[in-house]
Amino acid sequence: MAGVTDRPFRQLCKRLGAGYAVSEMVTSRRDLWDTLKTSRRANHDGEPGPIAVQIAGTEAQMMADAARYNIDRGAQIIDINMGCPAKKVCNKWAGSALMQDEQLAMEIVQAVVDACAPRNVPVTLKMRTGWCQAEKNAVVLARAAEAVGVQMVTVHGRTREQGYKGAAEYDTIAAVKAALKIPVVANGDITTPEKARDVLQATGADAIMIGRAAQGYPWIFREVAHFLATGTHLAPPLVSEVKRLLVEHLHDHYSLYDEFIGVRSARKHIGWYLRELPGGEDFRRQMNLLEDSGAQVAAVEQYLDGLNENMDRIPSRGQVSSLARGHDMMEMAA
Template identity: 65%
Template sequence: MRIGPHVLPNRLFVAPMAGVTDRPFRILCRQLGAGHAVSEMVTSQPHLYASLKTSRRANHDGEPGPIAVQIAGTDAAMMAEAARYNIERGAQIIDINMGCPAKKVCNAWAGSALMQNEPLAIAIAEAVVAACSPSGVPVTLKMRTGWNAESRNAVRLARAFEAVGVQMLTVHGRTREQGYKGHAEYDTIAAVKQAVRIPVVANGDITDGVSALAVLLRTGADAIMVGRAAQGRPWIFREIAHYLTHGQAPAPPATEVVRQALIAHLHEHYALYGEYTGVRTARKHIAWYLQDVPEGKALRCAINQVDSSAEQVRLLDAWLAQLARRHPRWPATQASDATQHHDALAV
């Protein structure tokens, strides 16, 4: 799998998710089998470059390459400048966000709202490619199948994006109108793959090895991207890789391995966000890890009352050590609606 000059170790990607795929989480996912990770969405508005949120999202200290930064905005010139700004700070791939369905993004006509204005969407892609070309930095783009079911225009836009120099496309198999509801639709992704020569990545409802293989077969995509299923389960990439290679799911990870990974993740999280913010934003990651673990609810409630990173780690580490003695293998069985419709995906 290649993006411009960059050869990736595999075709399993972690999706950019605002408030989730920060640097510690991206590094963890890559350590646990992801071949590529894209940053959280970074604004193209210059007056926000110095904000704490943007500076954290643009922090790539110690992150293995290629470093991919996703930018969002509605002005072609600003988006081009944002690309140059992030390249100066280490970005090796620039990803354009035309897939975010969040209201606060779409209400500003950014993210997936751009799919309603095809001339502007194409102008933005062209401007960003032109800004990145002198540095040899490839441009990728993430979009949805369309704004709604009546206006699925991903194929038409895909051809235009390829024509202006975008080097890889990721398609989430839902419209903006769907948000994250219902099931992903893969026929449009397959049509995009047939329409262009550049790599196409399939995204949406990939939750395990079975669904990953089914989506690859159904769409013909070059790679798959996992989003929400990696929350609290970053080892999903190893599980998918094992299934694609061996045709069967691997054993759950050792609980002690999960314990070590989670504690290390928390320390990196605190280092990035500081004590006050770090403790509070770590709670959601802890909740995701423990959401289906026996007796995890009581621990989550206790964790939410703690205001110290040291105490947060102490409580969690002690509880996980006890869990490891009772369950040598991680006991969670994270199932979702998406895992229950594999048969519908089969070719």
């Protein structure tokens, strides 16, 4: 979720029901700490706690130093990334690549825990089920991490080899939960309230983590929370509410980035919000040509005002695809 879960997006998700949000992956390389890219990723100005910073790297001392550096800048929780499958990360033996070298992985975990202990800052760990199908070592690593002081483990139900392909499996997460006393969080393919319930039941996990399913649909958190508490579905948001939320998100986004980068990086968020709505793809193509933040906001407002003339509420996740397909069929018939 690097490039997505910046401060504006985290704050929005928390407002819409997420109980906890972790920063984008921050490098442990000291020579990059003062770069604009890293400083933006570590920006928590005005963000409600707890402030959790995710660090990634391949050397124990560098990771320990990165933990101290981020604690000095407000981190209240340090999360070790051992789950990212991206090639540019794994090619440097960071992220989920660490699962292939258990000794190095545990040296890093130990060093980070030791660095955080004097500050009373808890350390958490995000991992995958293993490096590949034949080497699912999440249980072994999770037990070792708990033994040296990690206080929570999150497991994505895929191997590094899978990336995001195929379906997530939850048996390994259940095995991790059964093996540990600390909280375990289940992650992977949780896209609806029903799936959240089913994954919690299948794994016995203490919580769930939602990532990609929140892109363009950040109110999924309140929908899941409501369903788990009541067994009933919360009504999807009004189009007018989505307009307000998206416009506020854009202005917050522009405030973090300058005009040039902000307009361009906001395009993906706008596309995720609107891509499956009637006319959303056509609008996205036109919106991607705009290079001014004012014009971008005005275009979004105009599109949603037009949508509001035909529907009161944004369709729920299960309804969105069929609605968009129906719109496309009508256009083809016309």
